[in-house]
Amino acid sequence: MTRKYYTGPIIGVSFDADVCQHAAECVRGMPEVFNVSRRPWIDPGVADTPELAQKLRNVIGRCPSGALCVEER
Numbered sequence: 001m002t003r004k005y006y007t008g009p010i011i012g013v014s015f016d017a018d019v020c021q022h023a024a025e026c027v028r029g030m031p032e033v034f035n036v037s038r039r040p041w042i043d044p045g046v047a048d049t050p051e052l053a054q055k056l057r058n059v060i061g062r063c064p065s066g067a068l069c070v071e072e073r
């Protein structure tokens with residue numbers, strides 16, 4: 001279905017809500033990026049250093065459903 005894209009300073013994130021299994025790996029892993037009480041709920045803007053961008057890649061890699069993808073520039 002529809003994949004939404006969220007751009008960031010180093011990497012972006014895309015998300016497909018139809019695929020998400022609500023396992024909350026993302027929210028637990030990096031709550032400053034994935035915050036369901038905020039709109040938009042994904043903000044890659046805080047991952048503005050190479051270290052934080054790598055942490056974000058790792059958190060996205062733990063998404064069990066494939067709903068989240070890293071969008072390299």
Ligand code: SF4
Pocket residue numbers: 019020021022023024025026027062063064065066067068
């Ligand atoms: S980790 Fe993936 S499957 Fe789990 S809530 Fe986040 S996007 Fe959905």
